[in-house]
Amino acid sequence: xxxxxxxxPTSATxxxxxxxxxxxxxxxxxxxxxxxxxxxxxxxxxxxxxLVVLSxxxxxxxxxxxxxxxxxxxxxxGLPHALYLPPGHAWxxxxxxxxxxxxxxxxxxxxxxxxxxxxEDVAVEIRxxxxxxxxxxxxxxxxxxxxxxxxxxxTPSGNWSSYPPHKHDVQAPPEEVDLEEVYHYRFQPKGxxxxxRLYTDDRSLDEVVRAEDGDTVIVRRGYHPVVTAPxxxxxxxxxxxxxxxxxxxxxxxxxxxxxxxxxxxxxRLRLPLGAGARGTPPADRSEGGEA
Numbered sequence: 001x002x003x004x005x006x007x008x009p010t011s012a013t014x015x016x017x018x019x020x021x022x023x024x025x026x027x028x029x030x031x032x033x034x035x036x037x038x039x040x041x042x043x044x045x046x047x048x049x050x051l052v053v054l055s056x057x058x059x060x061x062x063x064x065x066x067x068x069x070x071x072x073x074x075x076x077x078g079l080p081h082a083l084y085l086p087p088g089h090a091w092x093x094x095x096x097x098x099x100x101x102x103x104x105x106x107x108x109x110x111x112x113x114x115x116x117x118x119x120e121d122v123a124v125e126i127r128x129x130x131x132x133x134x135x136x137x138x139x140x141x142x143x144x145x146x147x148x149x150x151x152x153x154x155t156p157s158g159n160w161s162s163y164p165p166h167k168h169d170v171q172a173p174p175e176e177v178d179l180e181e182v183y184h185y186r187f188q189p190k191g192x193x194x195x196x197r198l199y200t201d202d203r204s205l206d207e208v209v210r211a212e213d214g215d216t217v218i219v220r221r222g223y224h225p226v227v228t229a230p231x232x233x234x235x236x237x238x239x240x241x242x243x244x245x246x247x248x249x250x251x252x253x254x255x256x257x258x259x260x261x262x263x264x265x266x267x268r269l270r271l272p273l274g275a276g277a278r279g280t281p282p283a284d285r286s287e288g289g290e291a
Contacts (some may be wrong), residue, residue, distance in 0.1 A: 003207065007031065007214025015216045017182065022218050025179040026147055027241035028105040029216065034058075034095040041092040044085045048108035050140055050150050051083040051091065052237065054186075056099030062091040063114035071099070075235045076188045079119035079127060080152065086110040102184060104239035106147040115144075117123040129262030134161045142246050149179070149240040149247075155194075158230035164258045165197070165223035166249040168240075179242035182217040183226070185211045185234065192232025197206050198224050211236075223252050 007014045014031035028047070031054070034040045042049075051060075053071045060067045060083050064134040072078035085091060087110045093099060123138040139150040155161040171178040185194065190213050199206040209217055211226075228234035251259065 003209050003218050004211065005216040005218065007216070010270070013212065015184065017216060022180070022182075022220070024180045024220060026106040027180045027182065027239060029102070029184070029239055030104075031100065031102045033098070033100045034093065035109075036095055036097050038095050039092055040095070040099070040101060041061040041090070043090050044087050044105070046087050047081070047105040048087060048110075048112075048146055048148060049085045049091070049103055049105050050145065050148050050239065051085075051093075051101055051103040052139060052150065052152075053081040053093075054102055054237075057096040058099050060074070060091070060116065061094065062116075063089055065114075067116045069118075071097075073187050074188075075152070075237075076154075076233065079122045079124070079137055080117075080139065081119065082117035082122075082150070083208070084112070084115040084117065084140065086112055086114065086146075089114060094155075102237055104148055104150065104182075104235070104241070105164060106145075108146040108243040112144075112147055125237040128161075128163065130264075131158065132160045132163050132258070132262050135160060145245065147241045147243065147245055149238075149245045151238045153236050153238060155226065155228050155234040155236075157228065157233050159228060159234075159237075161226045161228070161234070162196075163225045164255040165199075165225040166253040167221070167223045167252075168242075168249045169221040170250075171244065173246070174248060175243060176245040177242060177246045177248050179240045179245070181224075181238060183211070183217040183219065183224075183236040183239045184239075185213065185215050185217070187213045187228075187235070188233040192229055192234065194226050194228040194234050194236075196224060196226045198222050207279060 017029040022154045033094045069081040125136040135154040137152040168179040196209045
C-alpha cells in the first residue's frame with residue numbers, strides 16, 4: 001500500500017497526486033516551482049482550488065485581479081500568501097524570484113467567491129503543551145471552501161503532533177466526519193525526518209512511515225500521529241477534503257486522556273530516578289554510552 005509520495009526537487013513539478021493515484025474520491029495535491037521571470041498557470045475546471053505560496057515573491061492573478069506578494073524565504077520564516085478559487089477560473093503566478101507553490105483541488109459546485117488570502121488573514125493557534133506543543137496556522141477553515149480544509153503545522157524539535165492520535169474516516173457527525181488528507185513535509189535544517197504512525201483500531205493497518213524533507217504522506221484511514229527527530233524542526237502542510245469539511249475527529253480511545261494532561265499522568269517518571277540521585281553521571285557514561 002502506497003503511503004508516501006516522494007518529492008522531486010530537480011523538476012518544475014514536484015509531487016503530483018491525483019485522486020485516482022491516492023485511491024480516494026476528492027483530494028488532488030501538487031507542488032510546483034518557477035524560476036524568476038517564469039509563470040505558473042492553470043484552470044479550475046470542475047474543481048475548487050487552494051494555492052499556498054511556500055516561498056518566493058511574485059504576483060497572483062485570478063478572477064480579473066492581480067495581487068503582488070512578497071513571500072517568505074521558506075516555510076519557516078513567516079505565514080503564507082494563498083488563493084482560493086471556485087470552479088471555472090484561470091489563475092497565474094508570475095514569479096519575481098524563484099517561487100514554489102503547493103495546491104490542492106476537490107470537486108465543487110461554485111458556491112463561494114474567489115478569495116486572496118494574505119498572511120494577516122491566517123489565524124495562528126498554539127495547540128497542546130509540554131512536548132506536544134505545536135503551532136497551527138489556519139489557511140482555510142470550515143466554511144472557507146466547499147470541500148477543502150488547509151492548515152500549516154509547525155512542530156518543534158523532538159515534539160509530537162497530531163496528538164492524541166485521531167482519525168476521520170467514518171461519516172458519523174457530530175463525533176467524526178470522513179475526510180481524505182495529505183501531509184506535505186519540510187524540515188529545518190534539511191536532513192531531518194519525522195515518524196508518522198498509520199493505524200486502525202483493529203490493527204489491520206499498522207505502519208510507521210519515515211517522512212523526509214519534501215515527502216507527502218497519504219492518510220486514507222486510521223490514526224496518524226507524528227513525532228519529529230530531536231534537532232530538527234518539522235513543518236507539514238495539511239490539505240483535507242470531504243463532503244463535510246470539519247475539524248471534528250475521533251481520538252484514539254486509549255490515548256484520549258492525554259488531551260489536557262500533556263505532562264503525563266500523576267506519578268509519571270521524573271529524572272533523576274532513585275533515592276539520593278544527584279543527577280551527575282559517572283565519568284565513563286556522560287554522553288557516549290549505549291543509551
